[in-house]
Amino acid sequence: MANRSLSRLAQWCSRVFMVEINQKTEPIYFALSSKPSAHNIELEALFGSGKLFSVYALCDDRVQSARAHAELKNALAENLPPGCALLDSASFLPDIKSSLIKGFFLQDNSALSSAERAVTQLQEKGPVRLCVLTYTREENGEYLCSTVAEEPAERERKYYVTPAPAPQRHPSTLNIINSDVFYQMEDAYKVLQECCDIIPESKAVLELVMEQQLEFNNSHDKRFPVIVIEGLDATGKTTLTCSLQKALGAVLLKSPPQCLACFRQRFDAEPPLIRRAFYALGNYITAAQIARESSHAPVVVDRYWHSTAAYAIATAVSGREENLPAVGSEIYEWPSDLLRPSLVLLLSVSPEERLRRLTHRGLDKTEEESQLEINHLFRRKVDEAYKKIQNPACIVVDASPSPEQVLQQVLCLIKNKYNLQTPDHQ
């Protein structure tokens, strides 16, 4: 369904709405119906007594849509009067892939109930079309939904808000494929092609990808081992990869590769669709470098596809780690056309030790505390996602001992278990 058709209220009736109060609790689900429903405590708590709205930025184009959603969030945060709460919300077709549309749920408890005026002003400013659903409470306690639509017939239309059951699959997982994680170079490539007009740097990135691909196609078959080191920040990847480079006489590579370093900040500022496509393409450039270098020496890689997928999945999947799809889900599969390493090692340290290392590296106390509090849930999701990725799966390494001990542990794994140190041993 093209997003624009959702400007008609009737189109929303086949969909379910999810409102996330916070990341720790279950979301609240509701639907629109022509019939009233029994009294529901959860809905009562969500809807309360103030004025309520759902706001969606509607575009047919996926790049525009992703950017419009991010811009809408900033604009609402800046323009809403004090007393308003802005909650992440989405609408979806239960368990149907790619059906999720992200938006916001707005509780207006401001002194003058002026959120509607602020939203109308944003609507008038354009250029993106906003769909605004308004909820009102009847005297009998029922909640009704209507649209702030241009056509009078649409404005007259009203539906009851009714509770909906939680779907089997968490809605935030529905759009991951080709919006957050890309399983073929072509799919990530297309996203950046679609961005060329609005982000001129995309062209330069695509040229670098194509240059490396030509070289990749001419490179020799891989002969030496390719060892990827993964892990959350400050788990010791840089320290270990440098020591491994010396110990194995290896070539050290990174993903994203050095040639993309100057573009990173630019793409980090973009919404997930664009940002993740950039990192996905970085892996293909690194893959071409791996293919070239592994013909004459072992290769050690600091982050690769596990990082790209694990961070993307953990960011896309809202709420708790239980919402991540189970092992075996297609979202954890390795891209069909991306060079596979010989071994992937995931460095793991306790949250306390990681924080100690971050602090040692120069974080101040306040930032340290906020890292621990706010990101705890996110880090657990990244860690879980790392461990669920398959073909190749990663081997978890306890990285809490001293750097020398971690190095010896890893060398042991490489030499004994995989017998990979020299080309003769393969």
Ligand SMILES: Nc1ncnc2c1ncn2[C@@H]1O[C@H](COP(=O)(O)OP(=O)(O)OP(=O)(O)O)[C@@H](O)[C@H]1O
């Ligand atoms: N085994 C270890 N024991 C104690 N401290 C360590 C160990 N390994 C690394 N460190 C220290 O922890 C900090 C983070 O290490 P490092 O930079 O290697 O991590 P990283 O995973 O590469 O981080 P990032 O992903 O953020 O670049 C550094 O100050 C480093 O000296």
Ligand SMILES: Nc1ccn([C@@H]2O[C@H](COP(=O)(O)O)[C@@H](O)[C@H]2O)c(=O)n1
């Ligand atoms: N292969 C990669 C590497 C990194 N990312 C993204 O970058 C962030 C971590 O990078 P550091 O420089 O802090 O190590 C992380 O948020 C990932 O989103 C990636 O996607 N793929």
